[in-house]
Structures are given as structure tokens and as C-alpha cells.
Amino acid sequence: xxxVKQSPQSLIVQKGGISIINCAYENTAFDYFxxxxxxxxxxxxxxxxxxxxxxxxxxxxxxxxxxxxxKQFSLHIMDSQPGDxxxxxxxxxxxxxxxxxEGTQLTVNP
Amino acid sequence: GAGVSQSPRYKxxxxxxxxxxxxxxxxGHVSLFWYQQALGQGPEFLTxxxxxxxxxxxxxxxxxxxxxxxxxxxxxxxxxxxQQEDSAVYLCASSFNRADTIYFGxxxxxxxx
Numbered sequence: 026x027x028x029v030k031q032s033p034q035s036l037i038v039q040k041g042g043i044s045i046i047n048c049a050y051e052n053t054a055f056d057y058f059x060x061x062x063x064x065x066x067x068x069x070x071x072x073x074x075x076x077x078x079x080x081x082x083x084x085x086x087x088x089x090x091x092x093x094x095x096k097q098f099s100l101h102i103m104d105s106q107p108g109d110x111x112x113x114x115x116x117x118x119x120x121x122x123x124x125x126x127e128g129t130q131l132t133v134n135p
Numbered sequence: 136g137a138g139v140s141q142s143p144r145y146k147x148x149x150x151x152x153x154x155x156x157x158x159x160x161x162x163g164h165v166s167l168f169w170y171q172q173a174l175g176q177g178p179e180f181l182t183x184x185x186x187x188x189x190x191x192x193x194x195x196x197x198x199x200x201x202x203x204x205x206x207x208x209x210x211x212x213x214x215x216x217x218q219q220e221d222s223a224v225y226l227c228a229s230s231f232n233r234a235d236t237i238y239f240g241x242x243x244x245x246x247x248x
Contacts, residue, residue: 031177068139068226068239069178114177121166121233122191125177 028052031115031126039134044102046129048115051096055117055124058091060100063112063128072113073100105133137161139240141227147246148217156212156243160229167210168237169202170226178226184210185233217247 028051038044046060059074075082075089075098082089088101098117102109110133116123140159148154160167166185170178171194180194186207195202199217204210214221224242 066241068228068241070239071236116177121168121183121230121237122180123168123170123178123237125170125179127177128175 029115029117029124029126031129033129034127035130035132037132037134038105040105040107042105042133044100044105044109044131044133046100046113046115046131047097048099048117048126049095049097050115050117050124052117052119052124053096054119057118058089058098059116059118059123060087060089061114061116061125063114069114069116069125102131105131107133107135109133139227139229139238141225141240141243143243144241145244145246147248150218150247151216152247153213153215154217154245156214156225156227156245158210158212158227158229158240160208160210160227161231161238162208163231164229164238165207165232166230166235166237167204168228168230169210169212170228170239171196172224172226172242174223181212181225214245217245219247221245222247 061069062072063069086103091098115126169181172178183191184204199215201213226242228239230237
């Protein structure tokens with residue numbers, strides 16, 4: 026997992042705030058850049074993903090920003106809600122093989 | 136079923152015991168994956184099937200780990216002579232095809248004592 030570095034490890038934000046999680050990777054063969062959300066006792070679920078031919082993708086309150094030259098991509102959660110409290114993983118992909126980061130535990134306080 | 140189904144959800148094994156973990160993928164999904172998730176870590180790739188063919192098993196940590204999908208649907212992950220370091224959640228995932236969205240099951244929690 027050393028080829029994918031995720032930060033921060035944990036994040037606490039207030040309801041309505043912006044949550045930002047970053048992911049840096051080394052493998053230039055990655056061709057698909059998803060973020061997964063995982064609740065305790067559940068499997069990861071795809072939240073949002075981006076292909077390397079675009080620099081930004083927005084779906085509702087969730088936005089991915091992608092910087093190919095820097096080999097980084099980030100997740101922005103606008104208007105964060107207590108229900109967003111979960112662990113978030115970046116999982117850049119080569120072929121169909123996901124390489125997960127170590128996760129960011131997000132807590133949104135009411 | 137509506138999602139990826141895994142059984143058992145929880146398994147406690149004595150060190151040295153063999154275990155078998157079952158995965159029922161979403162109906163019609165060609166691709167099936169196994170991942171291992173240690174406590175507090177991200178999932179790590181174990182193996183990948185396309186139909187009944189095991190195309191990538193490079194993530195299996197040792198020859199004690201074996202996976203099969205004989206008819207291209209249900210898959211079984213077998214761990215022989217379990218060790219304490221095998222304690223983890225074993226996640227199964229499936230997708231319609233190689234490039235499609237990957238859906239994860241809730242995992243099988245293995246504890247080796």
C-alpha cells in the first residue's frame with residue numbers, strides 16, 4: 026500500500042463544513058481514480074470516481090479534483106453532515122485492481 | 136440477491152484449522168475479487184476471477200490461501216492451517232465486467248485464536 030498515501034488519517038469537522046481528503050500515488054499505470062466510503066461493519070461502497078482525462082468531477086456535495094502531473098487527487102465534501110461520518114478510502118486502479126489507501130476516518134459533529 | 140452475499144459473517148478458528156469463506160456475487164457479474172482488510176487498514180487485493188478463470192492471484196499471501204470459482208458464479212476462499220496473522224475481514228466484490236463499478240459484500244470476519 027506504500028504506493029498510495031492518503032491524508033489526513035483522521036478528520037473532525039463541524040456540520041456544514043467542508044471536508045477535504047487527499048491521495049497521492051506513484052504508479053503511473055493507474056487509469057481510474059475512485060473514492061470509497063465505508064461504514065463500520067460494512068463493505069466499501071463507491072462514492073465518486075474520475076478518469077484521468079478530466080481535472081474535476083462533481084456529484085451533489087462530493088467533488089473529486091485530479092492533478093495528473095502531481096499524481097494527486099482529492100475528495101471534497103461540501104456541507105458535511107453527521108451521516109457522512111465514515112472511513113474514506115482512495116483506491117486508484119490499474120485494470121480492475123484497486124489499490125486502497127490506508128483510509129481517513131471522518132467525524133462530522135452536529 | 137440484490138447485493139454481494141458472503142458467509143459466514145463471523146468465523147472464529149483455532150490456529151491450524153482450515154476455513155472456507157463463501158461469496159455469492161451479484162447475479163450476472165462476470166468479474167469477482169477477493170480482498171483482505173486488516174483492522175484499521177485499507178483492503179488489500181488477493182485475487183481476481185473472470186467467470187471461472189482465475190486471472191490474477193498475485194495478492195495471495197502464501198500457498199495456504201486458495202480460491203476457486205468452478206462454475207463462474209459462487210466463489211470460495213480457502214485458508215489452510217490458519218495462523219493468527221490471518222485474522223482479518225475478507226471482502227468479496229463483483230462487477231458486471233472488468234471496467235464496471237465494483238460492488239463489495241459486507242465481508243467475512245475471521246479471528247484466529
